[in-house]
Amino acid sequence: MSLDKLEQVDVNVDPGEDEPSHTVREDVATVDILLHNSGGTPALVTEVSFTFVRAEAMRECVGLGGPVLVSALYDIQVPADVSAAPFTRSEKITFSVNPNEYDRLAITVGPENIPETALPYLYSIDVALITSGNNEPIDAGRVAIATPISHVDSAIINGQRALGLERTDVDGGPLCVRENFERLQTALDSSEKRSPELLRLHDRYTVLNSFISDRDSDTGPLGNLDWTSPALADPNCSELGLDPRSGPTVYADLTNDGVKDALVTFSCETSTGGYPEYVQLFDGASPTGRPRALADLPLDPSKV
Template identity: 25%
Template sequence: MDEEVVPRDSFLRRLEQRHGLSALVALATFAALLVGVLAAVPDWRDMLTGDDTPAAPAPVRTISAVPVPSASLGPGLEAIDLVVRDPAPDGDPADVDTTFSPPAVEITVHNRNARRTVVTRVVVTVEDSAVMKQCASQGGPVGVSATYDVTLPLRPATGTEVRVPVSQQQGSDEADRFALRLGTPARESPTMLHLYRLRFELEADGDTTRLPAGTAVVAVPMAPSDGDGYFWSEMYDSGEINVDDVPDRDRILACMKDNSATLVRLLADGAELSPDFTAIKPVLRL
């Protein structure tokens, strides 16, 4: 007997012949279509509730690699010059009793603002300091006043700040030059020298931003002179000045060479020097 071949759709036809099944299939088909429509419309809930307000977009984070600069960049001043002045004799330089004017630092500023600017403070910071004794006496002491407009501590710690009240006004696009005279309290000895490497900054118009004005080396009451027994220099190295027969030679040489090392440290590059210190720097020997 030949095997009966059943058509592939015979099962579906039998289902269709059952009572009520055609309506079930139609309902299932409609449900499938409805699910597809709802999936294609993300805000279907709003459509059903009648809310026409569009959904808010997801927040977007913007990451910037370059920081946004502040609107204020300080008082709008520019420090354009810093000059160190050596002490000058008030009388005859040959007179041992002649007093000297104090060393001074002059600062020139330019106002780049469109309005008037007032410099209210000069902040003087001690970057380094030293006390230098005369190792071998070469003459009488030089008298000098004990205090000046700016009084520096005799032995300040590194980082010590001295705030100097000033009142310097500059109109728009104007330049101004002012000076600070530097001194100390009464020193231990008239021949004792106090050396300072100082950083100068300006404050203006109540702004907390400080304007750098430069670094300078000063000495009170004055810079040591070559050949005066303060430091070891080329003239001693070359034999121009012979110290072989001086009393207490070893102590004096050690003292002078120690002072030379101190000067090399203080006069390092990066600071403005007065004419006296400029002349000293190349002749120093250790």
């Protein structure tokens, strides 16, 4: 089975509030099954069965949207309420594979009637096929997917915005982001066949989760940096032919974004000791290993 192929289906968008609904075409998650008929007569697939071993929606940690509802014409339509998992959804089909040939059967799958701003659903699915004249299902394996594809970017934005919240209760903020990461990890661990969208979400939420762990520490995400390294040290020292030295460093959320920043005192080492040059403020929300300087604060040495 492959999960890399996309199919386009009609998606109905209902804005509500007396506005007319309309239909658009969107790429949707597709389970692509490679079939091989090694026999001497045509093989007829009459039914495809999806057993949802695990199904859950990512939590919305920050409110993003309005009342717009979307519904897509998936081959396998899954109820928005997935609390009953495990459950099975089947579709009667007629798909013939000629003798001694290969063919591909593409089945689209996704939730029905969900808000336009809803975050993706995470499915772990056991796929089986029923063929004509054979009462025993053919096990095609297990897949793990995130769908709808069009909602993946919203999930990433939702997680990023949630980390700016002051709240840490179960309804939002970092704990909600961490719960979504754990749901993604569980989906990823359920199968070796994973959709590109699931992998992308997991990668991004892995970063967000590590960001939370760093932020929860005493020093925040910048605490492990060597402030005397050539890439970070006071450039005035090298201009003077002196060795850089970092003095007292304070880690605190000075930019009010929920992440601890670094306030670093830089000195230049001389034969008689060091003297302060200035304090520099670094943004705790900078990319890993590349702290962004926000401000230089000159110091009066007599007041240090």
